[in-house]
Amino acid sequence: xxxxxxxxxxxxxxxxxxxxxxxxxxxxxxxxxxxKETPNIVPYLKSTEDHTTMQLFIENxxxxxxxxxxxxxxxxxxxxxxxxxxxxxxxxxKNGLNYFPPKYLLKYGLGIMVELNKExxxxxxxxxxxxxxxxxxxxxxxxxxxxxxxxxxxxxTPPETYLGQIPYYLKEISKQLKTFNK
Numbered sequence: 001x002x003x004x005x006x007x008x009x010x011x012x013x014x015x016x017x018x019x020x021x022x023x024x025x026x027x028x029x030x031x032x033x034x035x036k037e038t039p040n041i042v043p044y045l046k047s048t049e050d051h052t053t054m055q056l057f058i059e060n061x062x063x064x065x066x067x068x069x070x071x072x073x074x075x076x077x078x079x080x081x082x083x084x085x086x087x088x089x090x091x092x093x094k095n096g097l098n099y100f101p102p103k104y105l106l107k108y109g110l111g112i113m114v115e116l117n118k119e120x121x122x123x124x125x126x127x128x129x130x131x132x133x134x135x136x137x138x139x140x141x142x143x144x145x146x147x148x149x150x151x152x153x154x155x156x157t158p159p160e161t162y163l164g165q166i167p168y169y170l171k172e173i174s175k176q177l178k179t180f181n182k
Contacts, residue, residue, distance in 0.1 A: 039066035041100060041129050043143050045150045047113055049164030054113055054150060056125065058092065058106045066100040066131040066139075074142065075126035080111045087125065100131065116147055123147045 040062030047054055060066055071093045079085040087093065090108055110116065116123075124147065130140040158168045 037064040037135065038062050038133055039064045039131060041066055041131055043127060043145060045145050047150060049159050049161065052113055054110045054116055056108045056110055060100050060102050060104050063102050064133050067098060067134060069097040069100045069131040072128045074128055075124055077110065077125045079109060
């Protein structure tokens with residue numbers, strides 16, 4: 001009888017432990033599924049491959065599709081120092097975007113790097129991005145992008161991508177041809 005009691009306790013304990021582990025796996029699988037369907041739209045500043053122009057990128061780094069995307073520029077910025085070309089008038093800010101798929105990227109030119117470095121040391125772009133996932137979870141984030149953070153970054157010469165290397169080497173060939181002509 002003692003053996004049956006011990007065996008019953010062991011089976012009950014194993015069943016309880018198995019149930020707890022199953023609950024933890026269920027919770028974890030829900031978190032993974034939520035991550036798989038969640039969009040994550042982030043803006044950032046970056047220079048072009050030849051480091052002459054600064055650009056604003058808005059990219060969906062998440063694995064889910066965003067819908068009803070709205071971008072509101074809290075602190076606007078005039079592109080290429082033109083009063084008639086503020087960021088608040090670009091398509092996504094003016095009209096929104098119905099769907100923003102994963103890995104989708106929007107680029108907006110801001111200005112010449114040398115001019116921005118001289119004129120806008122303390123300038124910031126502040127924007128609010130709001131959107132929904134396909135299952136209607138709402139997301140809203142405010143981003144502050146200081147212009148001066150992009151300056152002083154180290155870049156490789158020649159650029160690391162093939163598309164960046166093309167204009168670099170074309171400039172080098174042009175320099176060499178000019179020295180031959182003299």
